[in-house]
Amino acid sequence: MKKRININFLCIAFVAILFTTISISVVFYEIFKREVIEDLKTNAEILVDTKSYINMEETLSISNPDKLRITIIKADGSVIFDSTANKTDMNNHRKRPEIEEAFSKGSGVDIRKSYTLDKNAFYYALRIDDDMVIRVSKETNSMFSVYKTAFPIILVITAILLVLCMLLSHYLTKNIVKPVEEMANNIDKTLNFSAYKELMPFLNTIQKQHKDIVKNAHMRQEFTANVSHELKTPLTSISGYAELIENGMATDEDVIRFAKEIHRNSNRLLTLINDIIRLSELDTVNSYITFDKVNLKEIAINCVEMLSFNAEKNNVKISCEGVDTYVYANKDMIEELTYNLCDNAIRYNKENGKVIVETIEEDDKSMLIVTDTGIGISKENKERIFERFYRVDKSRSKRTGGTGLGLAIVKHIIAQHDNMEIEINSEIGEGTQMKVIFQKK
Ligand code: ADP
Numbered sequence: 025m026k027k028r029i030n031i032n033f034l035c036i037a038f039v040a041i042l043f044t045t046i047s048i049s050v051v052f053y054e055i056f057k058r059e060v061i062e063d064l065k066t067n068a069e070i071l072v073d074t075k076s077y078i079n080m081e082e083t084l085s086i087s088n089p090d091k092l093r094i095t096i097i098k099a100d101g102s103v104i105f106d107s108t109a110n111k112t113d114m115n116n117h118r119k120r121p122e123i124e125e126a127f128s129k130g131s132g133v134d135i136r137k138s139y140t141l142d143k144n145a146f147y148y149a150l151r152i153d154d155d156m157v158i159r160v161s162k163e164t165n166s167m168f169s170v171y172k173t174a175f176p177i178i179l180v181i182t183a184i185l186l187v188l189c190m191l192l193s194h195y196l197t198k199n200i201v202k203p204v205e206e207m208a209n210n211i212d213k214t215l216n217f218s219a220y221k222e223l224m225p226f227l228n229t230i231q232k233q234h235k236d237i238v239k240n241a242h243m244r245q246e247f248t249a250n251v252s253h254e255l256k257t258p259l260t261s262i263s264g265y266a267e268l269i270e271n272g273m274a275t276d277e278d279v280i281r282f283a284k285e286i287h288r289n290s291n292r293l294l295t296l297i298n299d300i301i302r303l304s305e306l307d308t309v310n311s312y313i314t315f316d317k318v319n320l321k322e323i324a325i326n327c328v329e330m331l332s333f334n335a336e337k338n339n340v341k342i343s344c345e346g347v348d349t350y351v352y353a354n355k356d357m358i359e360e361l362t363y364n365l366c367d368n369a370i371r372y373n374k375e376n377g378k379v380i381v382e383t384i385e386e387d388d389k390s391m392l393i394v395t396d397t398g399i400g401i402s403k404e405n406k407e408r409i410f411e412r413f414y415r416v417d418k419s420r421s422k423r424t425g426g427t428g429l430g431l432a433i434v435k436h437i438i439a440q441h442d443n444m445e446i447e448i449n450s451e452i453g454e455g456t457q458m459k460v461i462f463q464k465k
Pocket of ligand 1: 368369372396398399400401409410414415416417421422425426427428429430431432456
């Protein structure tokens with residue numbers, strides 16, 4: 025960035041120096057040209073006013089400090105006097121622009137380049153009468169030759185200016201970049217960077233992203249620690265029971281009991297690993313997810329059927345109500361979400377409790393509501409139950425085969441659908457209602 029700003033500054037400086045040098049030279053040369061013409065005009069007028077053109081040879085011998093060339097031309101173009109050349113050698117001057125102009129308008133001006141590019145000849149012609157024109161001329165250095173002589177000086181000045189610009193651009197670049205560097209080094213601090221007000225929205229976004237990254241990293245770390253811990257518990261049991269059998273320390277009766285425990289813990293391990301894999305799949309925003317028109321009622325009926333045996337085992341009655349209502353969603357994910365909510369509603373229910381899965385259609389939304397008559401969730405816990413591995417009652421969750429990841433999966437499924445949200449209404453000891461709302465687009 026620094027290098028780029030520096031180069032840009034230098035380019036601007038170089039172009040500015042070049043442009044200024046050329047434009048100043050042109051302006052000064054224009055002024056100089058005007059001055060020379062003015063001088064020639066004054067000289068011509070003096071010569072005419074004082075009638076000095078009558079005895080030109082004498083007048084010139086008295087004074088010609090500016091080394092002017094004076095020519096007197098007749099209306100037919102013949103030269104009757106020239107101060108520097110023999111008049112007889114001179115060709116017809118009628119067609120010279122300044123002479124033609126002087127005869128027609130009273131005075132005429134022309135600037136001609138000499139044969140070498142080095143000199144310019146300035147001509148001013150003044151009509152004395154209808155038959156005679158006096159022309160005063162002077163040779164000066166051309167702009168090209170002025171440049172030729174001044175080139176080394178211009179070069180030195182340009183070099184000095186460029187060095188100055190380099191130093192200045194280095195200093196300015198440093199000053200421009202400094203607040204940005206300061207910003208980058210203090211991205212996690214809420215400082216007020218007044219240097220660039222325009223960068224504040226950018227900084228706010230970066231700071232927000234930075235906070236999110238730190239938070240995510242922290243969450244991942246916590247998740248890894250939790251996963252390790254959750255995996256370790258059933259594995260320790262499996263290993264312990266297996267070791268007892270291996271060492272012959274278990275009676276025949278024990279072996280069956282230990283095998284049962286190993287089986288239970290292996291299943292728990294499998295469920296846990298499945299949930300972890302599912303969660304990590306849902307964690308990455310997947311562009312291959314397909315969305316279809318899905319009937320919520322159909323999903324609810326299937327889920328109730330699937331869980332009816334489980335409900336019976338827990339002495340809970342599960343039933344389905346409501347109407348056919350269609351939403352635009354990923355069918356597998358909605359099935360998974362409904363299963364998780366109903367499974368929880370059974371597992372956290374009371375003896376002889378009820379679970380109702382209801383599908384409702386309103387003007388602009390469809391709803392899937394899972395209501396249970398279970399233990400309920402306190403206000404503080406409502407905020408946290410969607411966190412990974414968060415359980416209100418850890419032992420009950422484990423006893424009923426929970427992993428602490430069911431609602432985290434639900435949360436991720438909702439995040440993958442931008443038309444979906446969840447609402448919890450719960451009363452401790454009374455029951456819980458999980459309301460999944462689908463906005464119709
Ligand atoms: P788990 O596998 O432990 O059920 P979840 O993520 O599904 O994990 O749920 C997190 C916690 O939320 C549960 O441990 C439980 O304490 C609480 N919870 C979830 N659903 C209900 C419900 N319907 N009634 C009461 N508590 C619930």
